[in-house]
Amino acid sequence: MSLYENIKEKIMDNLVQAANTAKGAGEFSFEELPAFVLEEPRERQHGDLATNLAMVLAKQAKRSPRDIAAILIKHIDTTGTWIEASEIAGAGFINFRLSPLWLTGVIEEVLKAGENYGQVDIGKGQKIQVEFVSANPTGLLHMGNARGAALGDSLASLLTMAGYEVSREFYINDAGNQIHNFALSLEARYLQQLGQDAAFPEGGYHGEDLIETVKGLITKIGDKYVSVEPGLRREFLVRYALDEKMRNIRETLQDFGVNYDVWFNEQSLHDSGAVRSTMEELEKKGYIYEKEGAHWLKSTLFGDEKDEVVIRSNGAPTYFAADIAYHRNKFERGFNRVINIWGADHHGHVARMKGAMSALGYDPDNLQVILMQLVRLIQNGEVVKMSKRSGQYITLRELMDEVGKDAARFFFNLRDPDSTVDFDMDLARAQSSDNPVYYVQYAHARLCSILRQAEEMGDTTAPASELELQRLESSEERDLLKKMADLPSEITIAARLMEPHRLAxxxxxxxxxxxxxxxxxxxxxxxxxLRRARLSLVRAVRQIVSNVLGILGVSAPERM
RNA sequence: GCGUUCGUAGUUCAGCUGGAUAGAGCGUCAGACUUCGAAUCUGAAUGUCGGGGGUUCGAAUCCCUCCGAACGCACCA
Structure with missing residues (x-):
């Protein structure tokens, strides 16, 4: 636990103690101590920390909050808490002013922990899986995938920092209907490129990238497959294209700073019989029934709006069936918690997926889905409908080329996943030098520059003594130190809420x-x-900026 | 029609379990480089927190209702 968290916990304990002492002395009574908070007031004049304990006690104690506050203050043991002054304010807040001397300990704490500063242990080594992006391998990664990648990767890093054992996973939808569609589209493109008359399939993939893929293939194997039996031809084309697409996706994500631990194939669930056995399991439990030739899951039993088909009347399992098997597989692999990042257009899927997990006997609360609102593309002041099928979208690759990885990742992680993002590429390009990421990176470069110059001046890296550090007493220095002390709490909150944007x-x-x-x-x-003290401060700040940017997947340049 | 998410300054957006006088960036206006990086800093102006009702000592935050937006409501994924 960090220095600051220790202080806060100590004060919380002493407040509880004070309340109990007062109760014992018969000064006021209460059944059970209600929940209360100890937090930093927004207004500086209200001190360093404030608690609402007196106010939440008022009802049970049947006394005015201010009276209770006065009694509490009388009983608070301040030894070891750095409390310098306590006062009653407003409706009954108790405000504490801390001696600023505790702050200097922060620098030593940061420098000692180094790149681990900010680490907390709310995870206690629990295994968590974060599955994100999982884009269909039928096209290139687009803006929505970019947001998912930025969010998922940073969330995974954040959870790691919070003491969880995290695994990043990408689910490859390499089976089912869409792959069939993909095959037909490839076949049409292949034949068309070779001058054959081939109709493009209904609902096929119009993306230009598909034509490029086929062209590339033709330079390798020519028209060899024109005369091959269509089934074999399509299988060959799909295998080739999927391989190429997935390689592209991997490389693009890697360049975006995202590295997965596991790439999971949907096809493997069909091959291994996992889909079938999962359906059998559900059937055995009585959650499957037949209607109009199809097999349905009674997902309404678990809060879904309607029952869902898992096996079509033609005998083929639906995407949902495979997804149930996939999520069952996740839990079978021993994850305590499983987090999915889905686009908001999949929100209808959440209830039925959790329902399916309940049906299989898992706690649905251990499956957490973060719904990310869509990224809308604006061009010439108008919303452009993006879709892989229409082939109209900005790719992640283009985004990186235009505005850069750091600006893009920071841009997405500055926002709550619940907010819809309007993205105007022209605006982004024009304003890219105004991107807040440069404000942070500039601070880092500036910090490095100071350290460089200190070194050139022959300044030793000898750490400042406790006494020297206490000379950092300007309000600017103290504000900075307080913010620095806050990182562990910020990590805790952000991890609990699964909101990496708080760190941005x-x-x-x-x-x-x-x-x-x-x-x-x-x-x-x-x-x-004084110079030694300030240099220590600079070193510590630089460390923190670097640590947090690291979580966000943004580089911390030494010069720019 | 039903469901999910959202509505905060001119604009883009923050605002943990309800806390004190609602905050930043951009933009606007006025200032600061012979001194560690001006991609920076200092100051000013800007709000019916979509409307209304309720719960509470206290609501941008919780509940109800209305208005508006995005997205869902397939034997697609």
Missing amino acids: RYVLDLAGLFHTFYNSQRVLVEDEG
């Missing part, structure tokens, strides 16, 4: 506080002790 906000704030400090105080001053 955090590091923006931190960078801002640093820039303010930089403009008001000089680091490389004559006074050796």
Whole structure:
């Protein structure tokens, strides 16, 4: 537990103690201590920490919050808490002012922990899987996938920082109807490129990339497959194209800073019989019935709006059936929690997937789905409908080429997944130098620059002493130190809420506080002790900026 | 029609389990480089938190209702 978290916990404990003491002394009574908070007030004048304990006790104690506050203050043991002053304010808040001396400990804490600063252990080594992107291998990655990739990867890093054992996974939909469609589209393109008369299938994939794939293939094998039996021809084309598409997807994601632990094939679930055995399991439990020749899952028993088909009347399993088998497989692999990142257009799928897990005897709460609102593409001030089938979309590759990996990842992680993002490529291109990511990266480069110059001046890297660190007493320095002390709590909250965007906000704030400090105080001053103290501060800030950018998958440049 | 998510400054967006006077970036206006990086900083202006009702000592946050938007409601995935 971090220094700051320790202090807060100690004060919380002492507050509980104080309430119990008062109760014992008969000064007021309560059955059970209600939940209360100890937090940093927004207004600086309200001190460093404030609690609402007196207010939440008021009802049970049948006394006014301010009276209760006065009694509590009387009983609070402040030893070891750094509390310097306590006062009653407003409706009955108790505000604490801490001695600023505790802050200097933060620097030592950061420098000691290094790249591990910010690590907390709410995960306690639990195994979590984060499945994200899982784009259909029938085309290139687009903006929506980019958002999913930025969110999923950063969430995985965040959870790792919070003490979970995390596995990143990509589910490859390489089976089913869409693959059949894909095959027909490829076949048509192949024949067309060779001058044959071939009709493009209804609902086929119109993307230009498909034509490129076929052209590439033709330079290798020519018209060899024109005269081959269609079934074999399609199988060959699909295998070739899927292989190429998946290689492209892997490389693109890797360039976007995303590295998966597992690439999972849907086809393997069919091959291994997992889909069939899962359906049999559900049938044995009585959750499957037949109607109009198809097999249905009674998902309404688990809160779904309607029952769902799992086996079509033609005997083929639906995508849903395979997905149930897939999620069962995840739990069988021993994950305590499984997180999926889905586009908001899949929200109808959530209830039935959780329902299916309940039916199989798993706790549906261990399957958590983060729904990400869609990314809308704006062109010439109008919304452009993106779709793989229409072939009209901006690819992740184009996005990286135009605005860069760092700007793109920061852009997406600055937003709550629940908010719809309008993305205007022209605007993004024009404003890319205004992207907030550069504000943070600039802070990092500036921090590095100071350290470089200190080194050139022959400044030793000797750490500042406790006494020297206590000379960091300007309000700019203290604000900065407090923010630095806050990182472990931020990680805890962000991990609990599964919201990496909180860290993007955090590091923006931190960078801002640093820039303010930089403009008001000089680091490389004559006074050796003070210089050592400020250099230690600079080193610590640099470490934190680097750590947080790391979680967000954004690089921390030493110069720019 | 039913369901999910959303509606906060001119604009793009933050705002954990309800807390005190709702915050940033961009834009606008006024300032700061012979000194560690001006991709920076300082200051100013800007709001019926979509409307209405309710719960509460206290609501942008929870509940109801209305309005508006996006997305779902296939033997597609």
